[in-house]
Amino acid sequence: DAEITQSPRHKITETGRQVTLACHQTWNHNNMFWYRQDLGHGLRLIHYSYGVHDTNKGEVSDGYSVSRSNTEDLPLTLESAASSQTSVYFCASSNRASSEGVGELFFGEGSRLTVL
Amino acid sequence: AQSVTQLGSHVSVSEGALVLLRCNYSSSVPPYLFWYVQYPNQGLQLLLKYTTGATLVKGINGFEAEFKKSETSFHLTKPSAHMSDAAEYFCAVSEWGSYIPTFGRGTSLIVHP
Numbered sequence: 364d365a366e367i368t369q370s371p372r373h374k375i376t377e378t379g380r381q382v383t384l385a386c387h388q389t390w391n392h393n394n395m396f397w398y399r400q401d402l403g404h405g406l407r408l409i410h411y412s413y414g415v416h417d418t419n420k421g422e423v424s425d426g427y428s429v430s431r432s433n434t435e436d437l438p439l440t441l442e443s444a445a446s447s448q449t450s451v452y453f454c455a456s457s458n459r460a461s462s463e464g465v466g467e468l469f470f471g472e473g474s475r476l477t478v479l
Numbered sequence: 480a481q482s483v484t485q486l487g488s489h490v491s492v493s494e495g496a497l498v499l500l501r502c503n504y505s506s507s508v509p510p511y512l513f514w515y516v517q518y519p520n521q522g523l524q525l526l527l528k529y530t531t532g533a534t535l536v537k538g539i540n541g542f543e544a545e546f547k548k549s550e551t552s553f554h555l556t557k558p559s560a561h562m563s564d565a566a567e568y569f570c571a572v573s574e575w576g577s578y579i580p581t582f583g584r585g586t587s588l589i590v591h592p
Binding site for chain 2: 394396403404405406408411413453455457459465466467468469470471472473
């Protein structure tokens with residue numbers, strides 16, 4: 364079965380360290396997204412990609428970067444981790460629009476990051 | 480810009496009671512509407528979606544939602560709550576041509592025995 368997997372599921376790091384969260388999907392979806400989820404803020408979009416070599420900033424992109432070298436993967440990098448980036452991170456993917464409209468998002472299980 | 484409002488960050492019901500989770504949106508064109516459910520320590524999964532056609536949409540686990548254009552609403556209902564329905568529920572809206580949904584803040588459903 365097709366799926367979307369995130370790793371690691373849990374990570375503890377120190378302020379100033381570089382951290383990369385992996386996201387891999389086997390749906391062959393063109394669109395991929397990174398969100399963070401925090402109490403009181405719901406889901407906030409960090410970065411997204413519509414295809415290979417395409418990346419775009421979301422509403423909370425400062426301090427984060429992504430790259431898309433193939434269809435399956437969209438790793439999220441925190442250049443210099445800060446305590447404010449302690450959160451649960453979700454990767455998602457979706458397909459192109461069809462005659463039925465915009466496709467729904469398929470989410471990974473999440474990566475819980477703690478920055479000390 | 481679109482916005483999605485979920486009325487009530489927490490909704491508490493007794494097992495067997497009606498579940499009603501409210502969602503209102505602002506959109507200048509007919510949108511595509513989604514409800515997602517998030518169980519503890521898991522990612523979101525699709526409950527149901529409205530794209531075109533019948534305005535009453537049936538989803539998984541006995542949930543359904545009705546698109547009311549005149550009220551700009553897409554409320555989620557279930558006739559009889561089960562303990563396993565306890566979760567966080569998110570309403571989301573997309574416009575045609577935009578692959579990026581706007582999510583509501585979420586409503587936590589609490590089910591009492």
